[in-house]
Amino acid sequence: MTDSTPHQLLGLYDSPFVRRVAVTMKVYGIAFEHVSLSVFRHMDAMRPLNPLFKVPMLTLPSGEKLYESAYLLDYLDELAAERGLSPLTPRSGAERRQVQQLMALAIVATEKAVAIAYEHKRPAELHWADWTSRLRNQMRQAFTMLEERLDGNFLVGGRLTQADITTVAGIGFVRYILPHEWPAGAYPALERLADRLEASAAFTAVPLDE
Template sequence: MILIGQYDSPFVRRVAIAMSFYGITFEHRPWSVFRDTAKLAPFNPLTRVPTLVLDSGETVIESAYILDYLDELAGAENALIPAAGAARREALKVCALACGLGDKAVSLVYERLLHKEKSEVWMSRCATQMDAVLDALETDRAQRDGAFWFGDKIGHADIAVACALQFAREAHPSVFTAPRWPALIAYADKFEELPEFKSFVQVFSPPPENS
């Protein structure tokens, strides 16, 4: 398999980390959606990452669908998410919140990087949405005692939250106020020390605020 995308993307990174926990080996092509558009387009007409190219040549796109495919390969007993029912819905909700956080953090980067005239309304909306998600996750996490969000082993929810949080902190240091979310920060920092997380790191360098 070939995983396309750079590890400074929280979406590419969550796929790579999940593949590591599943013991699935892959070739990595760290293509940029901007600099390597021509290379990426034949595999994904949206020119988005992550894109997973299977050994058959088939491509799977979008992190949620890639992970769904990987869960199928791993089998229900080994999957990093419950197979059905309320437990699955709860895990998917946390994943959705984390991915929404990552999406809004990426949107803020694009606004600052690509637009000479910034939309203060849009930037404020994204920042407000990020804060609201972080508040919700902080409240949820503070009520839990276990090392993992659900159950006694790491799951997609843990990986998604940790990856999104790391990206938000790196991409928006002026927006992200760490003391506001102590339980969430302490929780995510523990995962960043795991070898599966350390193996897939690319520090994000945010563009200047006024570029």
């Protein structure tokens, strides 16, 4: 890749971690090429690009490769600030801590949902009901805590932050992959947030089924 080449994002959008990075890039107006490969279904194609089989992976115009969505988001915030944009995660202060703590809750919910999805992929005779129940309770507790913190249109400061994007990416995963794990009406404020953001340009440009 050269400096004139756009960023390249590797991974499917049904991963909430890939999707939150892609949505963030859309919000910031950072051009990128999406390489839509699955770490399960496209292993032969994935191996030469990413032998770790870890997504998302972001290749910078310089050719440098970044792993782990949290670090990708930090890089994108720096890039946005250089372009005169307000970072989705504030760079310092109390609001930064608020956003990070709510992101942490969203990540707990999302990681537990992903673990439930993996558990469902195991043969029926190997399902561990107690483990799945524990994961479900942790996921629901995290969503409940987010529901309690949402007062208004956004989670922090009356504006879109990474806490909102990460939360909605996680909710999107649950509603798309595990719809039975999202009880109707259980989280009305989060549902309103998710429905509104899913209808926004940044989210519609990053469809879950791509």
